[in-house]
Amino acid sequence: MNLKDKIYSATWLTVGFIIALMLPIAILTWTEKNPFWISLVAILLPLGFYSCFMTLSKWSGKMIWWGFIFIFFSAFQIVLSYLFGNSVIATDMFLNLLTTNPGEAGELLGNIYPSVIAVVVIYIPLLGVATMHLKRKIQVSDLLRRRLFRLGATSLGLGVVLLVSFCAGDIRRVLRDEVFPINVSYNLGLAISESNKVANFDESSEGFTYNAYREVKPKSKEVYVLVIGEAARACNWQLYGYERATNPRLSKQKNLSVFYNVLTQSNTTHKSVPMMLSSIHTSEHKELYRRSGIPALFNEVGFSTYFISNQSPQGAMIDNLAHDAKYVMYMDSPRLDMQLVDAMRKALEQDRSEKILFILHTYGSHFSYYQRYPRSFAEFTPDEDVAISKSNMELIRNSYDNSILYTDHVLSEIISTLEGLENTSCAMFYCADHGEDLMDEEDERFLHASPTVTYYQLHVASLAWFSERYKQEHPDKVEASLSNAHAPATTFSVFHTMADMASIRSNYVDKTASLLNPDFDFEAERYYLSDHNKAVILDKNIGINAMQRDIFLKHGIEL
Numbered sequence: 001m002n003l004k005d006k007i008y009s010a011t012w013l014t015v016g017f018i019i020a021l022m023l024p025i026a027i028l029t030w031t032e033k034n035p036f037w038i039s040l041v042a043i044l045l046p047l048g049f050y051s052c053f054m055t056l057s058k059w060s061g062k063m064i065w066w067g068f069i070f071i072f073f074s075a076f077q078i079v080l081s082y083l084f085g086n087s088v089i090a091t092d093m094f095l096n097l098l099t100t101n102p103g104e105a106g107e108l109l110g111n112i113y114p115s116v117i118a119v120v121v122i123y124i125p126l127l128g129v130a131t132m133h134l135k136r137k138i139q140v141s142d143l144l145r146r147r148l149f150r151l152g153a154t155s156l157g158l159g160v161v162l163l164v165s166f167c168a169g170d171i172r173r174v175l176r177d178e179v180f181p182i183n184v185s186y187n188l189g190l191a192i193s194e195s196n197k198v199a200n201f202d203e204s205s206e207g208f209t210y211n212a213y214r215e216v217k218p219k220s221k222e223v224y225v226l227v228i229g230e231a232a233r234a235c236n237w238q239l240y241g242y243e244r245a246t247n248p249r250l251s252k253q254k255n256l257s258v259f260y261n262v263l264t265q266s267n268t269t270h271k272s273v274p275m276m277l278s279s280i281h282t283s284e285h286k287e288l289y290r291r292s293g294i295p296a297l298f299n300e301v302g303f304s305t306y307f308i309s310n311q312s313p314q315g316a317m318i319d320n321l322a323h324d325a326k327y328v329m330y331m332d333s334p335r336l337d338m339q340l341v342d343a344m345r346k347a348l349e350q351d352r353s354e355k356i357l358f359i360l361h362t363y364g365s366h367f368s369y370y371q372r373y374p375r376s377f378a379e380f381t382p383d384e385d386v387a388i389s390k391s392n393m394e395l396i397r398n399s400y401d402n403s404i405l406y407t408d409h410v411l412s413e414i415i416s417t418l419e420g421l422e423n424t425s426c427a428m429f430y431c432a433d434h435g436e437d438l439m440d441e442e443d444e445r446f447l448h449a450s451p452t453v454t455y456y457q458l459h460v461a462s463l464a465w466f467s468e469r470y471k472q473e474h475p476d477k478v479e480a481s482l483s484n485a486h487a488p489a490t491t492f493s494v495f496h497t498m499a500d501m502a503s504i505r506s507n508y509v510d511k512t513a514s515l516l517n518p519d520f521d522f523e524a525e526r527y528y529l530s531d532h533n534k535a536v537i538l539d540k541n542i543g544i545n546a547m548q549r550d551i552f553l554k555h556g557i558e559l
Helices: 003-007 010-032 036-053 060-066 068-084 091-099 102-109 113-136 142-166 171-178 182-199 269-277 282-289 294-300 317-322 338-350 390-419 468-473 475-483 493-501 546-554
Strands: 221-229 256-258 304-309 327-330 355-361 424-432 462-466 527-529 535-537
Touching: 010 036, 010 060, 010 068, 010 113, 010 142, 036 142, 036 171, 060 068, 060 113, 068 113, 068 182, 091 182, 091 269, 142 171, 171 182, 221 390, 221 493, 256 475, 269 282, 269 317, 269 493, 282 527, 282 535, 294 304, 294 317, 294 355, 294 493, 304 338, 317 355, 338 355, 338 390, 390 424, 390 462, 424 468, 424 493, 462 475, 468 475
Parallel strands: 221 355, 221 424, 304 327, 304 355
Antiparallel strands: 256 462, 424 462, 527 535
């Protein structure tokens, strides 16, 4: 049979469709390293389902278009397998589709083009041929449909028997987490549910108040700055022992407290930043949609509040919490982080308030790193905007380190601005939302937001700076920040540290979670928010293997 005959053959189209849908399952079978029986179930159930699905109509072209959602899942999965090396499409991946701006998406897709080309070559021709079959009214023979149904029913039946026999007591988890596309469908449903909660935030949080008050009466004008970093992993900061001089200015800065043992609660921006801005504990995720955030807390005690972001509005929880600020600003292109400093300086010139809070949401070290800094900060070269591959990692790593160097400059300029304010008590707190993989280990993981996490995604840079006047007025807080340098914290501490920094109290403020508190709770267990929004103890339930534990210990972190 020549190529033309195959194109016009309903048999070839049907079989080709099933093979194309089984391709990501074959990849997952190889990457997930599940026990044999679970792997077999994960193959037999979808093979049986897809086979039976294709027998529902004699019009093969119609069935392929009805199965478009499975094509979408398969294409998405292949791209993510290329990017992360393992794991199924997570809930957070679907939410990222909704909260990532087109510019970020374009930067990423342009650098993972091999996988994009692969899915285009595999799936677009299927849809094209299916359309042609519909127009020509090409049908599947009754004989093929009967054989395909018998194959599907047998595969499904055997899969169910193995599932019940070898996965007893764990059937729900196996189906939810290991069987494609059941797992992806579950994750999509959870993503839709979360999106609805975000959309209804104004209603669900209506009437919430912190009943906040000040513990001490301020003796002078106050300015506090929270800087939210982006994808800034601690191990590439000179302050954390990195061999490159990525923090030439901060390393010489006086009145700086560096926190060496802070881990993120989530490796995704759309979950990590809202939890940083909120008082909720990791185990209280449902409460996120019932409470206001840091801007509202500071509003209650009379602060003039600013939320200035270098990331475009995304319709996510970040925006819901940010919009409580009295002044909300989003920067325009090219979105270099010094624009945030310029906006803050302008506000300081115009705002005569005695109490001011700035929250600066940076672009930081978000991929593509080459786009995050001016060319004058290209200290580590060669650096180029290149495709993601092991062969390009020197250029990519140089670009990443240059982005950290630029962050060093931005933070130093914020400090310089605050130092220049006369008769003002000032303090700044910086914390990154999550870290980043840079193909550091043999599994060649890259970026963040993968369903299974690594040291490089969890360990984040965090530090505080205090003006001389603040040190005079709050010596106990500054001293505590130094004694808490190695405190085992998570980004849960961000809200409570900022509240404590300004001596704000509320029933929702946990002083023992503040890095400025001498009574910081060193014994508290650290939690991570899983893809299904369950709080799991680090590292008991998040899949950190022996190699990863060794990397944590190498960097002085015990889990």
